[in-house]
Every structure is written in structure tokens, then in C-alpha cells.
Amino acid sequence: MLLDFDKLGAWKWALSAICAVMALFLLLPILFIVALSFGSSRWLIFPPPGWTLKWYEELFADPRWIGAALTSAKIGVIVMVFSVALGLLASLALVRGTFRGRAVLRAFFLTPMVLPVVIVAVALYAAFLRLGLNGTLPGFVIAHLIVALPFAIITISGALETFDPSIEDAAILCGASPWEARLRVTLPGIRHGLFSAAIFSFLISWDEVVLAIFMASPSLQTLPVKVWTTLRQDLTPVIAAASTLLVALTVILMIVAALIRKGKSE
């Protein structure tokens, strides 16, 4: 390698220190929130004067918080299913297809990634106003699918590109019809990519707040929206507890995704 870490001498320590500072900088606010969620003070004082679980009790006793969490989970799961299914079909066409204009189509599929989310949100809001989809579950799902799908396509296309099409050909000569070959050989062959796409699609929906604020109605809102609206009314540590749970699930799923990637490379 051009830059060998072990041969950097004194720079090695400098680099390590910079990395540590960066990590702290990124992690501190989250650690702060987690600490506050267990703190006994009502006023989000740091460091907390004592420790308690009462904010969590309050959180779980409030049907509005539970409802928001369930809504988030429900939307996340539906987005995940559609994102993986559509991402798989799109990837099959983009990677295995031979039609003209594949590169253009691919770029088109990925545009939501580079467009500012607010613009997507405003556009969707205007469109959904006519369709009557604002504040509905399908509205949420479609909005989140738009931002989740590019990630699913990138992940699944990547897996498909490294899967040798000759393996599929071999299955076909063995007597499997082209769709049977894809189902029984290609899909299991790219399952790591499918799992990663599923986890990321879920997380994108689970954490998403901008689109969700536009889509939300008083009766239907996701956890991040609930955190946001509560924050504007009342600075209670219950928000810290809800945020901690939100982050906890994200971290767990990220670890699962990392483990899948590690399992694949072994």
C-alpha cells in the first residue's frame, strides 16, 4: 500500500488522535442524550444529579408514543419489503439486461440520492394533495420508498455484479427454467446483498424526518416526527428516552448489517 499505517512513525499517533477526536465529536451528542434519558432531573441538566428509569416508564405508559413507534415500525417494514422487491427487479434489469440506455436509466434511478430531501418533500406534498395521499400510510410508504430505493438498487446491483452469470447459465442447462434458476440459484447467491438492502431500507425509513413531517397528520405520525413535535412543546426527558430507543434500534441493525458483510467476506 502507498500509505502503510505501521510505517508512519510519529504521524501514527497524530492520526490516531485525530480519529479519536472525530469519533468523540460524532458520538458525544448521542452519549449526552442517552445519559439524559436516565437522569433524574426534569430539566435536562448535565451531568444528571441522579439516575432513574421513570422517563422510560412515562414513555411506555403514553399511547401516543407507542402509537408513533408502531407506525414507524409498520412503515419501515412495508418500505423494506417494497424496496427490496423493486430494487431486485430493477437491479436484474440494470445488471443482466442488454437493452440500450441502461446507464441512463441507472442514473435516473439514483437521482433521489442527490436531490435535496426538502425538494422531494415539497414536490410530493403538492402531488399528494391532489391524490389525497397526505397523512395516509400509502403516502408515507411511497415517500420513504423514493429515498430508500436508490440504496437498495446500489446494494443489490453490487451483489449481482459480483455474481457470475455463468452460474445462472449452469443452472439453466441443468434443467431449471430462467426464472427458476434466478429464484433457486441467483437469489440465494446474492442473499447478503438482499439482507443489507433490507436493513438499510428499513433504517432510512425509521430515521427519516423531513418527508415524514410533510406527510404526517395528527392521527398518523412516526417516531422522529413525534420527537420533533414534542420537542417544540415541552422539553421533557421523555424525548431523550424516545431518542435513545430510536438510536438503539439503529445501532443494533447497523451491527447486524456489519456482521452480514463480515460473514460474506469469510
Next chain:
Amino acid sequence: MTTPFLHINGIRKTYGDVVATDHVELSIAEGEFMTFLGPSGSGKSTTLYILAGFQDPTAGDIKLRGQSILRTPSHKRNIGMVFQRYTLFPHLSVGENVAFPLRVRRMGQAEVAAKVKRALSLVRLDGFEDRMPAKMSGGQQQRVALARALVYDPPVLLMDEPLSALDKKLREEIQFEIRRIHQETGVTILYVTHDQEEALRLSDRIAIFNRGKIEQVGTGPELYANPATHFVADFIGDSAFLSGRLATLQGGRAAIRFEGGQQIVDVPLHGAGQEGQAADLMLRPERMELTPEAGPAGASLPVTVQDITFLGNCTSVAARTDWGDALTVRLNFGHPLAGRVARGDRLNVRWSPEAAHAFVRS
């Protein structure tokens, strides 16, 4: 004439302006081991893929037992194939890989187990059922692929350079296995390679491909003794080619004159030509001999020694004719000249009559 078992009938395939194969015509007998031999890009794989149904020919037909198979989709052709790349299904064990063709045919559990066992035993991998493909060597993986391609008793087995990713020693070992399996099963095999030694070792007959066309079909000895074209002569065996011009022509035999006036007479001529046309004299290396004294006029040439290499069982002597063409002669270990020949020596090369062929230069 009886209908051939497998008939490749005037297959032509073009990709835009590229002609991949051009009027490939070949009849293969049941149980025959037929090898497609040729340089890269000569259309061997294309012909095989058309047989497998992965490509449609632009023109021509393929008949198995007199029936065209072009309308049958790949998965219903019941043809076996081993690919150049490793194509075992990575998520299935060796046993399940071999069982796969039987499972898609909805065969009963007991029969599947028995057939898988027999197929693995055929490729000498008994007891490997539970191993995962990633935990096997390249040679083992190709043997599993062979078992998978044979387990459903296909009438034809296609092999596209299955050993090209393996090292030489392993390659020879598996070539030997393939020969044995061909004899034991009697399956008709179409084998693609660009390694002439592999082709000669394995095949009943060899089809020499060049630029999308078959130049010649025959057994190894036939091709070696009687190459029809310059290309075939060059591709099989390490021959020397000396460039000259046709001097006289008579009844398929010719005399060739070289620069400087030396003339070689009475060699069989391949291809149509006229007096004065450019032609090559081909000499097979094992039929040439070096002598200090001049040989018979018209069947020997003086040469100058350029380089000497000791190769163990023989000594290779690189020499040049007076007009600059190179040729290599081997001296067996213990040959009286072997220890004495030196760079710059003037010697004579002579050959037995059947070792020389003339080819009109196209």
C-alpha cells in the same frame, strides 16, 4: 448415408460486423470425443454456446438424432456443460449441487441419493457430499461440475476450456480422469481448448478452428501427418517454415526455390498455386537431422548454428538458413554431434521425405 448423431449444419453467427463463426459444418458420431482447437477468438465458444442454446445462430441448424434442437429452450435441451469458470452454486453443498438437476426434474429422494452417490464416485469424490464448494480446490470444483453435468445422463456433454484455470500438473491429472470417464460412460463430448497437447491427449477427432471457420477435421495423427492448410500445419506441432517460391509443379508435388537459388524438389503441395507464387516449406522437427557432410541434393540444406540449448533428454539447436529463416533441430542425448556443435558452425540439415510439405502462401 445414415443421419449423424449430432449434426452442426452450416452455423453462422455474427455480432454486428463481427463474424464469430462462419458456416461451421461438422458431424459427430455417438460416443465420440470431439475437440474444438483453435486460437483465441476463433469461434469455438460461440459454436458451443449455440449448441447450449445461450446464443441463436444467424443462419444454420443443429440436429440431434436428425431433430433440430434450435427451437428447444436451453433448459429443455437436456445437454450437460462444464464451464471455464467455476460455476458450482455457492450456497449449496457438493451433494446438493449434484442433486440440483435431478431435483428440478422432480425425481424421488431415494433415486436422487443413489444417483448423486454414483456421480460423485465417477469423479472420485466419494464422501464429499456435505462439503461446501468454497472449501474445495479448483480441480475438485471442476470435478463436481463434471458430476453435476453427467448425473442426468445427457446425450451430449459440452466442455468449454474446463481446465484452463488449473496448473499444468493438475490439468494433466484431470485430463486423464476425463478420458476414463468418457470411456466409462460413453457420453458424446464436445471439448473446447486452445492447448494442442490437451486436444491430442483427449480426443478421438479434432476440429481446427481459425477465424470462425473449421480448417480441418481429423484424428490427431491425421492432422499431424497430413495438414490441409498452412494454419493447421503451424498450429499442430512445432514445425519450421522456410519461405520460397514455387519452381515447378507436377501432379500435386512441387519443387521450391529459395533466395540464393537452392532448390528442394518433390514435396507434396497443399493448396492451389502457380509457378513463381510464394510458398512455404514445412519441416517437422523430429524428422530433421543435422550432419556435418552435405546431404542429397534437393532434400537437404546448409545452415549456420545460432544457439545451443541443453534440455535434458535432448539438445535443441537453433539454426538459420543462408537467406535468414530460422529452424530448430533436436539432437537426442548421446548424439555424436551433441557435445561438439558450436555457435557459428556450418552444418547440413536433411529430412525424411514424408516430413516435408509445401504450402502456398495465401
